[in-house]
Amino acid sequence: MASQARIYPRSEHCISRSQISENALKVLQRLKKAGFEAYLVGGCVRDLLLGREPKDFDVATNASPEQVKQVFRNCRIIGRRFRLAHVFFGREIIEVATFRGSEPEQSDQQVIHEDGRLLRDNVFGTLEEDVWRRDFTVNALYYNIRDFSVVDFTGGMRDHANAVLRLIGDPEIRYREDPVRMLRAIRFAVKLGFTLHPDTERPIYSQAELLKSIPAARLYDEVLKLFLAGYGVQTFEMLRHYGLFAILFPATDKCLATQDHDFPRLFLIRALENSDQRYADGKSLTPYFLLAALLWEPLQWAAQKHLQHGENETIAMQNAANEVLNRQIKIIALPRHITQSMRDVWFLQNKFSRTVGSRPYRLLEQPKFRAAYDFLQLRAETGGADPALVDWWTRFQEADDETRRKMTTPPKGGSSKSRGKPRRRTRPKPNTQQ
Known part of the structure; x- marks a missing residue:
């Protein structure tokens, strides 16, 4: 699944270090100084390219969680499903994730449910492998602190420019691995004003029922993100359109359908x-x-x-x-x-x-x-x-x-x-x- 990365130098993108949290820059610089690779990744890069102020800054690195903790005394390792390092600066937390591998079947660090859901995934790998484990192309852009370039393996910069939300890999498999990705697709499409790519959109209609396998506590967190982020009306309409609202609030959906x-x-x-x-x-x-x-x-x-x-x-x-x-x-x-x-x-x-x-x-x-x-x-x-x-x-x-x-x-x-x-x-x- 490897692909040649397209490197966008500083002159070809609008991200400036002045827009990045000072604490995030500290994490990136100290990891680099310690001899590790370090990139800003995910929603913060996506939002910076849109000219928005990111809510959080996430870092990806080839350092293991334990190695990150050796670099930062103000660090705590969290998570079971995905082990992460949290670096604390007062009230601000910089999340540091180790590159994930793309060959999980060779490791006992990944647990997959019989229905295809990923229950635990602590397989570490390289940047090239990590890219393909992310969800959407616009969330798989890496800002390199070494030369201030943006690294793009999946065509995320093109999709970003075209305002298209596209899943990486086979959408049916990716939704089966984690059905919450269907909710994330709706949330990001509404929040960013993007359209769903046809291949990303199509399986949602038939796979909505997979959400029933998600723990109720996790769905509570997702519902808050869906409805309390300033885009509740559009989110509600899109969830109903794709049949996802009926899974989350079946009694309400029944009332709406029969009145x-x-x-x-x-x-x-x-x-x-x-x-x-x-x-x-x-x-x-x-x-x-x-x-x-x-x-x-x-x-x-x-x-x-x-x-x-x-x-x-x-x-x-x-x-x-x-x-x-x-x-x-x-x-x-x-x-x-x-x-x-x-x-x-x-x-x-x-x-x-x-x-x-x-x-x-x-x-x-x-x-x-x-x-x-x-x-x-x-x-x-x-x-x-x-x-x-x-x-x-x-x-x-x-x-x-x-x-x-x-x-x-x-x-x-x-x-x-x-x-x-x-x-x-x-x-x-x-x-x-x-």
């Missing part, structure tokens, strides 16, 4: 737009909020079934949440603190309709009030809740004490018992369009 109106999709799009805008504005993103939105419609369906069996509203919602979350965590391992926050946002929705007496004050003190209020706003914007209720809560939050007292006083002629019966609904209109 005879567009509310669930509109609500999801609005929630994704909200997250994308927060990312663009540099605001913090909370995974539980978007995950609560992604599973809101399955929760409504499940709750309706429990209500039909005679359960009261509170118990129906609790049982529905248990069912929906128990099914989902088998696919994507949502941490307990995330699922608890999702429940808080969900269960507070019905409490917004209680606007008389002391209940609004108690609701205002709930730790997840603001997130639940934002969730209610999204529902109202897409026809899932009463806009008048959102307006009431907006005014209540901003009102002074006297105005709040008037807002929560029962209307004259109303039953004085209404305050003392916490389960009595005093406002029948809200949430009728759930």
Whole structure:
């Protein structure tokens, strides 16, 4: 599989050392001084060529993890599936990976599952071999610290210029080795504004089911990368197009496919737009909020079934949440603190309709009030809740004490018992369009 490398000298590319992290340069220079090869590789090279600021800087070398540790005292070896060296500079970590070999069948350092998945891969090799173990051509470009050139074995510079995302090697085999590559293909295509090469795109339709073999904890990490990086709407549409969303969120996909109106999709799009805008504005993103939105419609369906069996509203919602979350965590391992926050946002929705007496004050003190209020706003914007209720809560939050007292006083002629019966609904209109 060897190929002649094309070397792009400094005059033929736009990468400047001034764009590279000082700590990454230290790692490259010290490895070179110690007699090892050292290259920047992967997404950082790709992003530098696009004129973007890389999030991380990764280094590839012919030094083993143990040899890297000998060069850097501030180094820790991590990983089992792929052993890596992490060099620490305060809060910045430079990841250093040893070149991987292309002849794994000759070593017992690689473990392959019967379905083709790569379970462990610690076979070390040369630069020429390492290239062919990477996923996409635009991620297989090496910036050489010795002469500041870019080394390209796979045509990655050409694909980069043409905005094409192409898998290295046989796509069907590469997806079988690691089905998460299908998710990475979608994520990179959306993030970079690239198109999928036809050979890279074609197998996704038929191999989407392979994602079911991926550990749920790993899929959780991938879902966060997919939806919380500022491109949630486009990512959602592409995942649905290729049948991957149905693997990740089957209950949600079923709701989207069987509804005879567009509310669930509109609500999801609005929630994704909200997250994308927060990312663009540099605001913090909370995974539980978007995950609560992604599973809101399955929760409504499940709750309706429990209500039909005679359960009261509170118990129906609790049982529905248990069912929906128990099914989902088998696919994507949502941490307990995330699922608890999702429940808080969900269960507070019905409490917004209680606007008389002391209940609004108690609701205002709930730790997840603001997130639940934002969730209610999204529902109202897409026809899932009463806009008048959102307006009431907006005014209540901003009102002074006297105005709040008037807002929560029962209307004259109303039953004085209404305050003392916490389960009595005093406002029948809200949430009728759930």
